[in-house]
Amino acid sequence: MITLTHYLAVSSLLFVFGMFAVLTRRNAIAMLMGVELILNAANLNFVAFSKYVLGGVLGQVVGLFVIVLAAAEAAIALAIILDIYQELATINPDETTELKG
């Protein structure tokens, strides 16, 4: 029997993996992948809470909105990463150090 706890355990794991990727990877694209994991962990929470606690489709609707937003964010972030690669030939946030102080 799969219960709410199982869903929450998976979503927490996803969140931790996402956070781990964001904090340890020094490649902007890998960091973005970590962000996607975090967003999906949140989505899983929304849907699971909606199914087990509330009933109805409120959580699922939130999930749809978040998926669309994640796509928009990825599009903009990739464009900006492309821009910085053309300017500085690196996508490592630690190596972009023109602005400092």
Next chain:
Amino acid sequence: MVADDGLAWFFKLVILGTALLTCLVSIRSPEVFDAFRGEFFVLVVFAALGMVLMAGAANLLMLYLAMETASLSSYVLAGFLSGQSRSAEASFKYVIYGAVASGVMLFGLSLLFGIGGTLDLAELPAALAGASPLAVVLALLFVLAGLGYKLASVPFHMWSPDVYEGAPLPVTAFLSVASKAGAFALTLRFFDEAFGDRAIALATQWPLLLALISLLTMTIGNLAAIGQRNMKRLLAYSSIAHGGYLLMGVVALANPAVRAEAMAAVGFYFVAYLFMNLGAFYVVQHLAEPERLNSEMIADYAGLLRRSPFLAVALSIFLFSLIGIPPFAGFWAKLYLFEAFVRAGLEAEGIAGGRHLWLVVAALLNTAISLYYYLYVVKTMCFDSAVEDRPVRAHPAFVGLMLVLLIPTFVLGLLWSREELGVPVVQVEASASLSSSVSPTLGTPFRR
């Protein structure tokens, strides 16, 4: 989904006013002048739309969507100078920080949704009342990551100086006022509606948490501003410090008796902040144009008083106002804010966050620290000798814009009694006061 009350309208006016001024100064800005002019204004309008929705967001989903709408447009605006590595780096750092912060915040919102069983901010207090405080605090910490990023408060402020320095100046000015106004309106509403309940405040101790964040934000902002050589960067740290002062207004919400007053104080602070901060940024922008100083460095402002008395005096007035020196609007803004905070503490009986009077002492000490770096700029302009004597002329249209910003910086100070501030503030008080009779304001005993 979207509230339509005094708080929302007041902040909407601040945001839209900032957007209007941003469009006006961008017309002549050489930075955004050349290519892509149409896109620039579309992005400003969409960012303003997101911030306006932030000011009214009364629902967890709307709160997130509004924040993202504002952020996505701001990311592109920060990197608008194509072909300049500084600008590209600004938007790169902005987008990486922003994506992570908003993701963490969404996770927190999902936990809050699970604990409370509702997305509606107004229904949350009842739902949270029976929940385990630990779970609520955990969710709140996640949400604070996103809010803190938008407010540029410590420890999520790291992006702000880099973005403010690298972005085109009209964008920097826009972000420093409008983005912050939207974020504060959202934070005020979030803590007032979802966590304003006394039992929740006691159980979760969020006022103490926010008081600590406020203290760190103002102190780190002010200390880091000392020794900055770039004017944009100095104003960025000054903006972080002002965010720290403003958080005191959010802490004061913990006492229901003064919540209307606290909201009005934050609102008034933003009106004053709009004029003085935009004014300072626009003088810096005007001076950075190639036919004038062509520099954003403080050292190059030496002797500006003789080269361009108008610009030097205007910038000095805006900086005095940012310090909070009496005749100017910034002083009254700070006075109202500190007053609301002190009253929240004095009238609190056992309410969590009510007794953090040490924060006022810290804020006053911080104001003293901020004197140093603001006055350093004034001293450089007035007393240091210039490298060259070529006069710097202000554009006539810019003189007009300066008058539009300078006059309120004076007049708001003269109209300092809160009753005289006109409709918007009264609306905030009227709509925000649910139960408490609106207490007599500090203005009353000192009326002219």
